[in-house]
Amino acid sequence: MKVKRGSTTFLKVIIFLSGIALLAVCIYLMPEAARRDAIERPGDYSLYPLLVCAYGICITFSVALYQVFKLLTYIEKNNAFSELSLRSLKVLKKCAFTVIFFILLAIVYLRVLAQITGDDAAGPISLGIMGILATSIIAAIVDALQKPLKNVLDIKSKND
Numbered sequence: 075m076k077v078k079r080g081s082t083t084f085l086k087v088i089i090f091l092s093g094i095a096l097l098a099v100c101i102y103l104m105p106e107a108a109r110r111d112a113i114e115r116p117g118d119y120s121l122y123p124l125l126v127c128a129y130g131i132c133i134t135f136s137v138a139l140y141q142v143f144k145l146l147t148y149i150e151k152n153n154a155f156s157e158l159s160l161r162s163l164k165v166l167k168k169c170a171f172t173v174i175f176f177i178l179l180a181i182v183y184l185r186v187l188a189q190i191t192g193d194d195a196a197g198p199i200s201l202g203i204m205g206i207l208a209t210s211i212i213a214a215i216v217d218a219l220q221k222p223l224k225n226v227l228d229i230k231s232k233n234d
Contacts, residue, residue, distance in 0.1 A: 131177070144158075170210075173205075
């Protein structure tokens, strides 16, 4: 299976730029939000569980970006149907489920916080549900790619 080098290079550049944007969010945006919240409401630590979830999602997403980068490298080297590709897909699926877990934690926390404070958390909760839906679609696609790849590798190992 020959893949044009330009398409994988383009995807690698997009992944690299996404990683830089993610790094900027983790280094600048989230600490700045925490600093502003600490100035506005001293002694209120209600933002910290959400920051833990956000950093968990960022770390997991960066691992997933790295795995996609590795997978594209395997495809470039005509190694798409290998045990290494299957391993990368397994890690990607685990990353998707980890992101879903962190989003669920944030939704539960927002719901409890809304009950305590009397605020309406419908907006952030609906965004979280949309994030779960998008991540579930990605997990389903990875699973759909993983099954035929595993079958091909099983057939190769039986023939050897």
